[in-house]
Amino acid sequence: MKVLIVYAHPERRSLNGAINDFTVQRLRDNGHDVQVSDLYVMNWKAPLDANDVRERSGEAPFHASLDSKHAFENGLQSRDIEIEQDKLRWADTLILQFPMWWFSMPAIMKGWVERVYAYGFGYGVGEHSDTHWGDRYGEGAMAGKRAMIVVTTGGWESHYGPRGINGPIDDILFPIQHGVLFYPGFDVLPPFVVYQSGKMDDARLNETREALGQRLDRLWDDTPIAFRKQNRGDYAIPQLTLRDELAAGRTGFGAHID
């Protein structure tokens, strides 16, 4: 298997650095090809802006999605974006690894998503009409590939439990798992979460490595989260609301899991 790890942490001698080293080693020991996009080391440019388009005249107003479409279709994207898109084409599996910062991914990783997921690549794929609202949510350029989040949190597991004050972890991660990953077509595996990272010691780190190692060994066998596919009949189109008879009476994120 070919695994791309997109990794965001500013310090290699950190818990995330140790987890990243372990992940790469375990996957290679299992015979997989691994590439790591270490965003801080790459000095990844996070803001999406007009500099992302080569040979752009400064006269027309910059439009984030239309300029992206034009650049993607005409080979005018900034080179760093093209390189990351090629890595995604190459990979069978994507791992996003990051510390949870303000209930999401660090800004540098959000900038990777915004810039690499170009119009025509990450979104705007397939027919868009009143009967087919694009190839997305289970279809798209990443269909057939798998993805998984590896995240560390300061908060305890109970803080992210069903009645925890932070909100359930599945809800916190929904915009990434359903939005960033399922939207362009990935099959999304359950996340690997390291809670209460401030209480890490050698013994706990060993337990964490053991548990993560088992997940990495089953990357291709584990069952993905059963997010409902947009174009399988569960949703009315073009309203894109879940049909009344499915998950009757339920609303919110959980209703979109079969």
Ligand SMILES: Cc1cc2nc3c(=O)[nH]c(=O)nc-3n(C[C@H](O)[C@H](O)[C@H](O)COP(=O)(O)OP(=O)(O)OC[C@H]3O[C@@H](n4cnc5c(N)ncnc54)[C@H](O)[C@@H]3O)c2cc1C
């Ligand atoms: C801007 C910001 C926003 C945040 N927002 C949130 C949030 O919304 N929700 C939330 O839950 N948390 C939040 N946090 C906390 C954050 O998630 C944690 O600080 C982070 O997950 C810890 O990961 P790290 O790699 O930086 O750990 P580190 O700080 O590097 O290490 C954590 C612990 O692991 C130990 N350790 C590190 N490396 C090793 C090693 N090689 N071997 C053994 N032990 C080791 C360290 O001694 C330390 O005790 C936030 C933090 C910041 C800075």
